[in-house]
Amino acid sequence: MVAEVETSGSMQDRRRGGAASNLARSEQINGWLFIMPALVLLGIFMVYPILWSLWMSFQVGRGMNFSFGGFANIIRLTQDPVFIRALSNTLLFLAVQVPIMLMLALLFASALNDSKLWGRGFFRTAIFLPCVTSLVAYSVIFKSIFALDGIANQALLALQLIENPINWLSDPFWARVVVISAITWRWTGYNMIFYLAAMQNIDRSIYEAAKIDGVPTWARFWFITVPMLKPVILFTAVTSTIGTLQLFDEVNLLTNGGPSDATLTLSLYIYNLSFRFMPSFGYAATVSYVIVILVGVLSLIQFLIARDRRR
Amino acid sequence: MSSVKLRDVRKSFGHVEVIKGVDLDIEDKEFVVFVGPSGCGKTTLLRMIAGLETITAGNLDIGGERMNEVDPSKRGIAMVFQSYALYPHMTVRENMGFALRFARVPKDEIARQVNEAARILALDPLLDRYPKQLSGGQRQRVAIGRAIVRDPEVFLFDEPLSNLDAELRVHMRIELARLHKELKTTIVYVTHDQVEAMTLADKIVVMRDGIIEQAGRPLDLYDDPANQFVAGFIGSPKMNFLAATIVEKAAGNVTLELANHGRARLTLPLTGGTVGEAVTLGVRAEHFGEAGAGGADISLDIDVAEHLGSTSYVYASAGGEALVVEREESRHENGRSHIVVSIDPERAYLFDSQGQRIR
Ligand SMILES: Nc1ncnc2c1ncn2[C@@H]1O[C@H](COP(=O)(O)OP(=O)(O)OP(=O)(O)O)[C@@H](O)[C@H]1O
Numbered sequence: 105m106v107a108e109v110e111t112s113g114s115m116q117d118r119r120r121g122g123a124a125s126n127l128a129r130s131e132q133i134n135g136w137l138f139i140m141p142a143l144v145l146l147g148i149f150m151v152y153p154i155l156w157s158l159w160m161s162f163q164v165g166r167g168m169n170f171s172f173g174g175f176a177n178i179i180r181l182t183q184d185p186v187f188i189r190a191l192s193n194t195l196l197f198l199a200v201q202v203p204i205m206l207m208l209a210l211l212f213a214s215a216l217n218d219s220k221l222w223g224r225g226f227f228r229t230a231i232f233l234p235c236v237t238s239l240v241a242y243s244v245i246f247k248s249i250f251a252l253d254g255i256a257n258q259a260l261l262a263l264q265l266i267e268n269p270i271n272w273l274s275d276p277f278w279a280r281v282v283v284i285s286a287i288t289w290r291w292t293g294y295n296m297i298f299y300l301a302a303m304q305n306i307d308r309s310i311y312e313a314a315k316i317d318g319v320p321t322w323a324r325f326w327f328i329t330v331p332m333l334k335p336v337i338l339f340t341a342v343t344s345t346i347g348t349l350q351l352f353d354e355v356n357l358l359t360n361g362g363p364s365d366a367t368l369t370l371s372l373y374i375y376n377l378s379f380r381f382m383p384s385f386g387y388a389a390t391v392s393y394v395i396v397i398l399v400g401v402l403s404l405i406q407f408l409i410a411r412d413r414r415r
Numbered sequence: 416m417s418s419v420k421l422r423d424v425r426k427s428f429g430h431v432e433v434i435k436g437v438d439l440d441i442e443d444k445e446f447v448v449f450v451g452p453s454g455c456g457k458t459t460l461l462r463m464i465a466g467l468e469t470i471t472a473g474n475l476d477i478g479g480e481r482m483n484e485v486d487p488s489k490r491g492i493a494m495v496f497q498s499y500a501l502y503p504h505m506t507v508r509e510n511m512g513f514a515l516r517f518a519r520v521p522k523d524e525i526a527r528q529v530n531e532a533a534r535i536l537a538l539d540p541l542l543d544r545y546p547k548q549l550s551g552g553q554r555q556r557v558a559i560g561r562a563i564v565r566d567p568e569v570f571l572f573d574e575p576l577s578n579l580d581a582e583l584r585v586h587m588r589i590e591l592a593r594l595h596k597e598l599k600t601t602i603v604y605v606t607h608d609q610v611e612a613m614t615l616a617d618k619i620v621v622m623r624d625g626i627i628e629q630a631g632r633p634l635d636l637y638d639d640p641a642n643q644f645v646a647g648f649i650g651s652p653k654m655n656f657l658a659a660t661i662v663e664k665a666a667g668n669v670t671l672e673l674a675n676h677g678r679a680r681l682t683l684p685l686t687g688g689t690v691g692e693a694v695t696l697g698v699r700a701e702h703f704g705e706a707g708a709g710g711a712d713i714s715l716d717i718d719v720a721e722h723l724g725s726t727s728y729v730y731a732s733a734g735g736e737a738l739v740v741e742r743e744e745s746r747h748e749n750g751r752s753h754i755v756v757s758i759d760p761e762r763a764y765l766f767d768s769q770g771q772r773i774r
C-alpha cells in the first residue's frame with residue numbers, strides 16, 4: 105500500500121518534472137531565437153574581428169601577402185621610433201587631458217548644481233552642447249580659430265599678451281595644446297552630466313548640516329561631494345581613459361599627427377599603417393593590441409585605487 | 416545667554432508670504448516646540464533661525480545680538496535634520512568630529528568631545544560603523560551627537576522622530592527630555608505630533624498659516640486655549656465642537672441652545688457674546704460627565720467604541736454631529752446603541768463664528 109502510493113507519487117513527480125523541463129526547454133529556445141540576430145551581428149562585427157586581429161598580429165608581410173612571423177611584430181614595436189613617439193604622445197595626452205577635464209567637469213557640475221545660480225539651464229546646455237555637435241564642423245571651427253590669422257591670435261594680440269602671432273598648428277608644443285583643448289572642450293560637458301546627475305541624488309540637508317557646522321566651502325566640496333561621487337568619478341575616469349587612448353578624430357582632422365609626429369597617436373598610427381602607408385595589417389593589429397593592454401591595465405589600476413577600503 | 420528673540424519676522428518666497436509676522440521670545444534653557452498643521456511654516460521659521468533661509472523682514476536676536484545677516488556657523492546653533500543628514504562615507508566617529516576639524520580644535524580634544532557625546536548617547540559600541548550599518552534610532556542619536564560635540568547655545572530640531580516607529584519614538588522622546596536636563600541648553604523643536612509637544616515642551620508655539628496662534632505652557636494651552644484652532648489642535652482626541660446659539664444673557668452668564676441635541680439648554684459662566692449669535696461649544700472627550708451630573712444632558716447614538724484597557728473612546732453622533740466621548744467604564748456598556756452624557760459648564764469652551772474664544 106505504502107509502496108504503491110510512493111511509486112504513483114514519484115511517477116507523478118516525474119511526469120510533472122518532464123512537463124516542466126519541456127516548458128523550460130521551449131522557453132530557452134525562444135530566448136535564444138530572440139537574441140540570435142543580435143548575437144550573429146555581434147559575432148560577425150565584433151568577436152570575429154577581435155579574434156582575427158589577434159591572429160593577424162602574429163603575421164608579417166605587406167598588403168595581403170602575409171605569413172606567420174611569431175613575435176616579430178612585438179620585436180618590431182620595441183625598435184620602431186614612430187611607435188614610441190605615438191605611444192608617448194598618447195600617454196602624454198592621457199596624463200594631461202583626463203585629469204584636467206574631470207576636474208573641470210566636477211567644478212562646473214558643482215557650480216551648476218547650485219540652485220541659486222542665475223541662468224544655470226543656459227550654462228548646462230552650453231557646456232553639454234559640444235559633445236553633440238558634428239565632429240567635422242567643430243574641427244573646422246577649431247582650425248579657423250587657431251589659424252595664423254584666427255581669432256585666438258587676434259584676441260591675444262589685442263590683449264597684448266603676445267607680440268607675434270603663434271603658429272598654433274605647426275608648433276609641436278602649441279599643436280598639442282590645441283588638441284588637448286579641443287578634446288577637453290568637446291567632452292567636459294559630457295562628463296559633467298554624470299556628475300550633475302549624481303549630485304542631484306545627494307540629500308541637500310547634508311550640505312546644510314555642514315554649513316551650519318562651519319565646514320568651509322572648499323571642504324564641503326573636497327570631503328563631501330568628491331567622496332560621495334567616487335563611483336561616478338571612477339566610471340568617468342575609466343571611460344575617459346579609454347576615449348583618450350583611442351584618440352583619433354581630433355588629431356586626424358586638426359593636425360593630421362603633425363607637426364613632425366608631435367601629435368601622432370596610437371590610433372592614428374594604426375590607421376596610417378593600415379591605410380596610408382604600404383599596408384601592414386599584421387603590425388597594425390599588434391599596435392592595436394597595445395591599446396587593448398593599456399586600457400586593461402589602466403582600468404585595473406583605477407579600480408584598485410578607488411576600491412572601497414571598508415571591506 | 417542663549418535666548419532667542421523674534422520681532423515681526425517675515426519670510427516671502429517670491430510673491431508668496433509664508434511667515435507673516437512672528438513675535439516670539441524663547442528664554443535661555445527653554446525647550447520650545449513649534450506645532451501646527453503641515454505647511455504652516457514651522458520648518459521655514461526654524462531654518463530662518465538657523466540661517467539657512469534669509470529673513471525677508473523683521474529682527475532675529477540670539478543671545479542678545481542681531482543675527483539676521485550672521486553666517487549660520489557663527490550663530491551658536493546646531494541643527495538636527497529630519498533626514499538625519501549624516502555623511503554616508505564617514506564613520507560615526509568621523510561624522511561627529513568632522514566639523515571640529517575646521518574649527519582648529521586639536522585632535523585629542525576632538526577625540527575627547529566625540530567620546531563624551533558618545534557616552535551621553537550610548538553610542539560607544541557604534542563609533543566605527545558607517546551610517547548605513549545603523550538603525551533609524553541609532554542614526555538619529557548620531558545626528559544628535561554631531562550637534563552635541565559642537566557645544567551650541569541653541570539646538571534646533573526639525574521633526575527628528577518622524578522617521579521612527581511608534582515604540583522608538585516614545586523611547587527617543589524620553590531620551591530627548593533627559594538630554595535637555597543634562598545639557599541645559601535652549602532647544603527649539605519642530606513637530607506635528609502634539610503628544611511630543613505636550614510631553615517635551617516648556618513652551619508650545621501653535622502656528623497656523625505663517626502666524627502664531629498661541630504660545631504658552633502645555634497645560635495652559637490645554638486648559639485655556641485662545642481660539643478654536645488651538646483648542647482643536649492641543650489635546651488628544653481632538654476637542655468636540657457642537658453648534659449652538661446664544662438664547663439668553665444675564666449678568667455673568669449666557670444660556671445656549673444646542674441645535675443638534677433636541678435644543679438642550681446649557682448655561683455657561685461667561686460675560687461675552689450677544690443674544691442670537693451663532694457660536695460653537697467646545698467640550699473635550701475626557702470632560703463629559705455621567706447623565707444627570709449637572710449642566711445639560713445629551714443623548715448620543717454609538718457608532719464605534721474603542722476599548723484601550725484603562726479607558727475607552729466612544730465615537731457617537733447626534734443630529735449629524737460626530738463626537739468622541741471618553742468613558743472609563745464603557746467596557747460594561749457593550750451592546751448598547753446609545754448613551755446619555757452630560758456637559759459640565761465649568762469645563763466647556765465657547766467660540767464665536769470667527770473661532771475666537773468668548774470669555
Ligand atoms: N523654498 C521654498 N520655495 C517656495 N515655497 C516654499 C519653500 N519652502 C517652503 N515653502 C512654502 O512655505 C510654506 C511653509 O512650509 P514649511 O516647510 O515651513 O511647512 P511646515 O510647517 O514645516 O510643514 P510640514 O509639517 O509639512 O513639514 C509651505 O506652503 C511651502 O509650500
Ligand SMILES: [Mg+2]
Binds near residue numbers: 458
Ligand atoms: Mg516641516
